[in-house]
Amino acid sequence: MTTAPRLDGNAGQNLSFWPIRPQPRATASSAASIYEPEIERVRTKLLAGIRHLLKYPITWSDREPVPVDSLSVETAFAFIRQLPADRAFPKIAPDGEGGVMLVWQNQGSEALVTIDRTMLFLVERPGEADSYHFAPLRFDGEIIPSIILERLPRR
Amino acid sequence: MIPREIIGNDELLSRQVFHPPMFPDGVLLLVRALFEFPGGQCESLVWHRYAAGLDGIHRMGCERQTELRQRQLSAGRNADKTYVGAATARAVDITQYRNPNGHGFSLCHEPAEGIHHVHVCYDSVPGSQPMTRGDKGEIKLKLAEIFHALSRHVCPDEV
Numbered sequence: 409m410t411t412a413p414r415l416d417g418n419a420g421q422n423l424s425f426w427p428i429r430p431q432p433r434a435t436a437s438s439a440a441s442i443y444e445p446e447i448e449r450v451r452t453k454l455l456a457g458i459r460h461l462l463k464y465p466i467t468w469s470d471r472e473p474v475p476v477d478s479l480s481v482e483t484a485f486a487f488i489r490q491l492p493a494d495r496a497f498p499k500i501a502p503d504g505e506g507g508v509m510l511v512w513q514n515q516g517s518e519a520l521v522t523i524d525r526t527m528l529f530l531v532e533r534p535g536e537a538d539s540y541h542f543a544p545l546r547f548d549g550e551i552i553p554s555i556i557l558e559r560l561p562r563r
Numbered sequence: 564m565i566p567r568e569i570i571g572n573d574e575l576l577s578r579q580v581f582h583p584p585m586f587p588d589g590v591l592l593l594v595r596a597l598f599e600f601p602g603g604q605c606e607s608l609v610w611h612r613y614a615a616g617l618d619g620i621h622r623m624g625c626e627r628q629t630e631l632r633q634r635q636l637s638a639g640r641n642a643d644k645t646y647v648g649a650a651t652a653r654a655v656d657i658t659q660y661r662n663p664n665g666h667g668f669s670l671c672h673e674p675a676e677g678i679h680h681v682h683v684c685y686d687s688v689p690g691s692q693p694m695t696r697g698d699k700g701e702i703k704l705k706l707a708e709i710f711h712a713l714s715r716h717v718c719p720d721e722v
Contacts (some may be wrong), residue, residue, distance in 0.1 A: 504599025529697030
């Protein structure tokens with residue numbers, strides 16, 4: 409038996425006049441677009457630092473550094489670009505397996521996001537006895553998952 | 564063959580630290596992670612008991628710097644690998660830490676690589692779930708925190 413395709417009446421319809429539902433709160437991407445020169449200056453430096461990791465991998469040991477994966481770098485880059493202006497910027501480090509670690513060590517509010525290609529691994533209060541690991545989330549490069557954004561320290 | 568020894572809780576172990584290549588605004592932007600465990604491999608430490616303390620560890624660090632720079636020159640690169648000092652921790656502080664998922668570190672004497680040589684390796688409580696990248700990131704940062712105090716050292720030009 410075949411099932412006829414379900415039609416919702418919108419096929420071929422011009423939807424340009426369709427009312428847009430107002431957003432109840434600012435999304436990460438729109439919040440990031442608020443321009444504050446000092447914040448954007450730091451953001452630019454951080455983005456340059458992430459790019460630098462790709463071109464010049466670093467290590468603190470006497471061995472050759474492990475290259476950082478280009479997709480992980482692109483994801484980290486997009487994450488920082490989309491980080492709202494009211495959130496603190498993290499420090500960065502290669503994770504030794506091709507990923508990038510974003511580390512917030514603000515007093516009393518700490519978080520770690522490890523980026524492995526397009527996956528984000530959030531740990532709240534890393535290193536503490538009550539640290540909490542969230543299930544990995546995929547980042548589309550556009551909107552930081554709200555479960556992560558809500559747990560990042562504010563500026 | 565030199566037998567392996569058990570490393571007592573109060574033994575001191577150092578991580579020799581080499582300065583990363585030039586990094587823009589490194590102090591502001593970089594977390595000093597110190598350990599990488601590439602591909603899950605163990606990382607090297609120096610056992611104070613067999614290294615004549617920090618002076619001996621710095622001397623070995625400078626010798627290693629010389630070797631690495633010669634290797635860089637041979638490969639046609641800038642000879643910029645720089646030993647900057649050693650970060651030290653007590654054995655028990657390394658081995659007693661476990662994150663909430665049961666992951667942490669173990670220590671193993673590796674005298675075949677030099678009597679002073681110790682490996683620090685990933686170690687999990689039996690029955691733990693496999694380590695995620697989040698677990699690895701968390702425990703690496705914790706290890707760097709345990710080794711927080713860096714004894715700085717500047718090598719002489721020629722060793």
